[in-house]
Amino acid sequence: MGQITLQGVRKSFGPVNIIKNANLDIEDGSFVVFVGPSGCGKTTLLRLIAGLEDVTGGQILIDGKNVVDVPPAKRGLSMVFQSYALYPHMSVRGNIAFGLKMAGLPRPDIDRKVEAAAATLNLTPYLDRKPRELSGGQRQRVAIGRAIVREPKAFLFDEPLSNLDAALRVQMRLEVTKLQKQLATTAIYVTHDQVEAMTMADKIVVLNAGNIEQYGSPLELYERPANLFVAGFIGSPKMNFVSGEAVGEADVATLGVRPEHLRIGKEGEGWPGTVSVAEHLGSDTFLYVDAGKLGMLTARCIGEFNLKSGDRVWLSPDPTRLHRFDKDGAVIRT
Amino acid sequence: MARKVTARRVWVSTAAAWLFGFLIFLPILWMVLTSFKTELEAFSMPPKFLLFHWTMENYATVQERSDYLHHALNSILIAGGSTLIAMIIAIPAAWSMAFAPTKRTKDVLLWMLSTKMMPSVGVLVPIYLIFRDFGLLDTRAGLVMILCLGNLPIVIWMLFTYFKEIPKDILEAARMDGATIGRELVYVLTPMAVPGLASTLLLNFILAWNEAFWTLNLSTLDAAPLTTFIASYSSPEGLFWAKLSAASTLAIAPIIILGWFTQRQLVRGLTFGAVK
Numbered sequence A: 001m002g003q004i005t006l007q008g009v010r011k012s013f014g015p016v017n018i019i020k021n022a023n024l025d026i027e028d029g030s031f032v033v034f035v036g037p038s039g040c041g042k043t044t045l046l047r048l049i050a051g052l053e054d055v056t057g058g059q060i061l062i063d064g065k066n067v068v069d070v071p072p073a074k075r076g077l078s079m080v081f082q083s084y085a086l087y088p089h090m091s092v093r094g095n096i097a098f099g100l101k102m103a104g105l106p107r108p109d110i111d112r113k114v115e116a117a118a119a120t121l122n123l124t125p126y127l128d129r130k131p132r133e134l135s136g137g138q139r140q141r142v143a144i145g146r147a148i149v150r151e152p153k154a155f156l157f158d159e160p161l162s163n164l165d166a167a168l169r170v171q172m173r174l175e176v177t178k179l180q181k182q183l184a185t186t187a188i189y190v191t192h193d194q195v196e197a198m199t200m201a202d203k204i205v206v207l208n209a210g211n212i213e214q215y216g217s218p219l220e221l222y223e224r225p226a227n228l229f230v231a232g233f234i235g236s237p238k239m240n241f242v243s244g245e246a247v248g249e250a251d252v253a254t255l256g257v258r259p260e261h262l263r264i265g266k267e268g269e270g271w272p273g274t275v276s277v278a279e280h281l282g283s284d285t286f287l288y289v290d291a292g293k294l295g296m297l298t299a300r301c302i303g304e305f306n307l308k309s310g311d312r313v314w315l316s317p318d319p320t321r322l323h324r325f326d327k328d329g330a331v332i333r334t
Numbered sequence B: 001m002a003r004k005v006t007a008r009r010v011w012v013s014t015a016a017a018w019l020f021g022f023l024i025f026l027p028i029l030w031m032v033l034t035s036f037k038t039e040l041e042a043f044s045m046p047p048k049f050l051l052f053h054w055t056m057e058n059y060a061t062v063q064e065r066s067d068y069l070h071h072a073l074n075s076i077l078i079a080g081g082s083t084l085i086a087m088i089i090a091i092p093a094a095w096s097m098a099f100a101p102t103k104r105t106k107d108v109l110l111w112m113l114s115t116k117m118m119p120s121v122g123v124l125v126p127i128y129l130i131f132r133d134f135g136l137l138d139t140r141a142g143l144v145m146i147l148c149l150g151n152l153p154i155v156i157w158m159l160f161t162y163f164k165e166i167p168k169d170i171l172e173a174a175r176m177d178g179a180t181i182g183r184e185l186v187y188v189l190t191p192m193a194v195p196g197l198a199s200t201l202l203l204n205f206i207l208a209w210n211e212a213f214w215t216l217n218l219s220t221l222d223a224a225p226l227t228t229f230i231a232s233y234s235s236p237e238g239l240f241w242a243k244l245s246a247a248s249t250l251a252i253a254p255i256i257i258l259g260w261f262t263q264r265q266l267v268r269g270l271t272f273g274a275v276k
């Protein structure tokens, strides 16, 4: 079991409030990603759950039990650090076994579990090496091995892939997701990369300046962002924002439309503009359009369009895919 | 061309290093040579370098007049004991300052160092009286205590700087792995800090071995270490250079041998931060 609930969790370092009233319900077995810009408090929130920082206020419940006064060692969670944080003086075997040794398991059980974990992660040939004799990807696996071998209630990951090169990152992303599904253990995963969040998560927590802006499935966030921040943060390329007045919707402060929901229309249909840059990727065409008083718009069109810089285009937004926000940035539901 | 210049530079700096090393070594060499001279030759002018009448007589006299082994044992016990106790106190102290600092940690560190800024002689009288009243004069326990306290600030500072180099993440990983703070110290921090711990230990041992203010003032015979043994050849019956040198040679021989065998460890520890 690994159900984690945050109730009114607050954290301040001195006078600075880093986490402001976080409420969250993480279901057992789900893969939850904390995403947000750098410095928004993702790591801090994860460390509060881990017990490596003390909460300033509020409660953290693991399987219904308040753990704010329980030391990290007793919370039954395991963590994978951004820096891997392997024990440099121990072999791979020693690293993976350390948690079991601390738990006082008998030697044969430890060996069996360590070997099973190593086999899962393709680490068997490296069991007797020291961390410094491993590549970045292998170290990453050892860190994950150390986390899974203890069969924790939940895994906590703090940007575990950010030190890997791009190709390896995509591969490890898949492996981590697969492993989590296979073990069916709750996972909380921190990243600043919204693509990582969208591809890995069952549910995403969008954080901004210490506030939880929205909590929902990747598609919910994509289709129904709760506010301007989430709308702008989720999705690539970014959502276009135009002022409501400029498009004749006076009661709407901001109107948002995603690049993929802008269609190139017939002349006189939609919003006029001039192509300033056209990127031809073959499968898609990205158009950066100067739309006069609407500002710069990005359009993503499927397929190849024979357009170039300076061409005049008409962009018509899909009316069912418009996002309307009030002057405080909250979404207007109709 | 460029290579020649480099080669010459290497030659010059090597020569300079040897010269510098020799200058530092010279007093020790002179002391050893003097210990093999007769008292008369010891202060002859001009001084004789190697062409003198070599004699073991001084060593015989020294051994006859005082019990070298007794003082050597005291030195080992006092330097070893004070170092060990200082390490046991300093490891947790440095741990908490390096990994669980508070706003006042910097002040505490500075305050500890400030205790070394006062000349020892400034507190000689109160310490002497305290020692007298507690019956600690001329006891090994008393000397262990005073040397331990005297070196503690340096030991804590050294360990603090070594611990600072260790990534906090690794200790936190141990904590997540279920280690208590004690086990974290034993299984993770200590093994990672071995070079630093070793050089701190050695340096502190050498400092305690050579400490000559408190040992001279607070011991006479029973607890007297080798420093007191040396000093006994300088004052009472006038100066005996050759015997003094023989006593000094005997006194520093163990520590030089120790230093020789541990030099790699010492250098590694003392340059730990720089190399990384």
Ligand SMILES: Nc1ncnc2c1ncn2[C@@H]1O[C@H](COP(=O)(O)OP(=O)(O)O)[C@@H](O)[C@H]1O
Pocket (backbone or CB within 6 Å): A013, A018, A036, A037, A038, A039, A040, A041, A042, A043, A044, A045
């Ligand atoms: N121990 C600390 N003391 C003071 N401020 C901290 C501490 N840890 C983090 N912060 C501050 O809290 C904010 C959030 O940090 P963090 O949780 O690491 O952000 P993220 O992981 O989202 O990039 C940052 O502004 C950071 O400077």
Ligand SMILES: [Mg+2]
Pocket (backbone or CB within 6 Å): A042, A043, A044, A159
């Ligand atoms: Mg972070």
